[in-house]
Amino acid sequence: MDALFDDAYHDEGFVSMVKHPPATKHVLGSNEFRAFAKVDERTGRILVIGVLDNLVKGAAGQAIQAFNV
Numbered sequence: 001m002d003a004l005f006d007d008a009y010h011d012e013g014f015v016s017m018v019k020h021p022p023a024t025k026h027v028l029g030s031n032e033f034r035a036f037a038k039v040d041e042r043t044g045r046i047l048v049i050g051v052l053d054n055l056v057k058g059a060a061g062q063a064i065q066a067f068n069v
Contacts, residue, residue, distance in 0.1 A: 002017065002019075002037070005017045005035065005037050009035075013068065014031050014032050014033060014065065014068075015032075015033045015034075015035065016032060016033070016034045016035070017034075017035055017036070017037070018034050018035070018036050019036070020036065021036045021049050022034040022035070022036055022049065022050075022051045023051060024051050024052075024053065026051060027051050027052060027053045028053050029053060030053060031053075031061050031064055031065045031068070032052075033050060033051070033052045034050065034051050035048060035049065035050040035051075036048070036049045036050075037049075
């Protein structure tokens with residue numbers, strides 16, 4: 001599962017796959033997106049948790065992202 005997501009997002013500068021469920025405080029004030037994925041062996045379902053500080057996703061966030069790229 002980790003390899004699938006890592007392959008999909010390895011070229012994305014602002015997306016990070018993490019080994020433990022993230023919290024919003026981990027991305028506070030940044031334009032980073034952190035995601036956690038896990039297969040629940042009991043149910044066969046995939047659990048994906050993603051966090052994003054959407055306060056930075058306006059015009060100011062776009063400017064920061066463009067500057068960082």
